[in-house]
Amino acid sequence: MTTSWTSGCEVLLPTSPNWYLPSVCAANSNFVYLASRDVINIVEISSRRVTATLRGHSGRVTGIALVPSGSVEENNYLVSCSTDKSVKLWCLKTLKQVDEHQKHTAEPSAICVLSPSQCVTGDRRGKLIVWNLAGNCQAASLQQTAITCLASSNGVFAVGYLSGQVQIVDSNLSVLHSLGRHSAEVQSLSFHPKDQRLASVCKDETLKIWSASNGCEAADIYLGDKQKNSKSKGCGPDRRFTACCWSPSSDQLNSVYFTGAKGGELLHVDIIRKKKARVPHKFGHSRPTFVLTPAGPSAFVSVSMDRKVVFWSIADEKKGHPAVGQWQLSTLGGHVMSCARSGGQLLTGCGDGML
Numbered sequence: 001m002t003t004s005w006t007s008g009c010e011v012l013l014p015t016s017p018n019w020y021l022p023s024v025c026a027a028n029s030n031f032v033y034l035a036s037r038d039v040i041n042i043v044e045i046s047s048r049r050v051t052a053t054l055r056g057h058s059g060r061v062t063g064i065a066l067v068p069s070g071s072v073e074e075n076n077y078l079v080s081c082s083t084d085k086s087v088k089l090w091c092l093k094t095l096k097q098v099d100e101h102q103k104h105t106a107e108p109s110a111i112c113v114l115s116p117s118q119c120v121t122g123d124r125r126g127k128l129i130v131w132n133l134a135g136n137c138q139a140a141s142l143q144q145t146a147i148t149c150l151a152s153s154n155g156v157f158a159v160g161y162l163s164g165q166v167q168i169v170d171s172n173l174s175v176l177h178s179l180g181r182h183s184a185e186v187q188s189l190s191f192h193p194k195d196q197r198l199a200s201v202c203k204d205e206t207l208k209i210w211s212a213s214n215g216c217e218a219a220d221i222y223l224g225d226k227q228k229n230s231k232s233k234g235c236g237p238d239r240r241f242t243a244c245c246w247s248p249s250s251d252q253l254n255s256v257y258f259t260g261a262k263g264g265e266l267l268h269v270d271i272i273r274k275k276k277a278r279v280p281h282k283f284g285h286s287r288p289t290f291v292l293t294p295a296g297p298s299a300f301v302s303v304s305m306d307r308k309v310v311f312w313s314i315a316d317e318k319k320g321h322p323a324v325g326q327w328q329l330s331t332l333g334g335h336v337m338s339c340a341r342s343g344g345q346l347l348t349g350c351g352d353g354m355l
Contacts, residue, residue, distance in 0.1 A: 017309070130171060
């Protein structure tokens with residue numbers, strides 16, 4: 001939707017990112033990329049504006065990942081997967097599709113990039129495909145259950161399954177380590193930016209820290225509030241979702257950010273002291289958050305069912321404020337049915353019942 005404001009400029013409110021998919025958002029220091037329905041919207045961080053849209057998929061985009069280019073400030077390519085069973089490579093300079101493959105026979109559900117020349121996708125039937133971006137693909141089914149999330153680091157990648165299993169796999173699709181099992185589906189994976197520690201969280205709000213080098217479990221932390229009633233207004237058990245992300249800051253080497261399974265609040269845990277704390281915020285989420293992803297060396301982005309995208313910057317942990325919400329972007333979950341203006345504000349009523 002494009003809206004003319006009193007200043008004469010136009011603001012584009014993008015379609016909401018696709019729900020319950022941990023890789024529908026990617027970011028660097030300059031841009032945030034959001035998979036919304038069958039398109040990918042590119043949002044400039046400095047202006048908070050949608051600057052371009054990638055179109056080409058015929059089904060819902062289920063995952064996107066940036067291809068490293070040697071610079072933390074800029075990426076030249078992006079890969080995406082969709083319910084149309086295709087995996088596409090995009091050039092971010094020309095905003096055009098460069099290549100694609102359609103080797104999946106089920107819907108791809110997760111994606112990550114192994115190197116500047118390889119990406120990995122996993123689907124609902126447990127098939128993994130390593131795509132050498134120069135051409136050929138290699139496929140394997142290591143488990144006969146749906147793949148829910150992927151993460152990569154230093155030429156290896158982690159696979160999270162609906163069954164709760166986590167595996168460490170190399171680029172030849174050989175299993176290096178079969179890690180211990182969560183009690184429920186794995187919903188988010190995150191590799192430490194400086195070492196080979198892997199964080200995984202599941203639907204039962206348990207965070208596990210693993211060593212990707214030897215496969216051993218280093219920590220097991222319950223993230224939920226045991227004193228809270230298990231019922232939450234407007235959010236049944238089937239809507240629980242927990243996302244996690246290691247702090248991208250070198251000053252917070254043992255810090256993991258995670259989200260409340262039902263309320264969407266952002267929390268912070270020191271895995272050494274096993275001390276949890278809520279992150280104070282000006283901007284925050286009111287419903288389950290399904291994406292936490294780094295945005296350069298000192299920021300990250302969250303995406304929630306409340307149809308907000310929030311940009312967080314890393315603050316001074318010693319002052320008790322490990323992260324600060326800098327801005328939020330509202331998105332639309334349905335057709336705009338009505339509008340009302342008051343001064344410099346615009347109220348929109350959408351077809352999904354949200355204002």
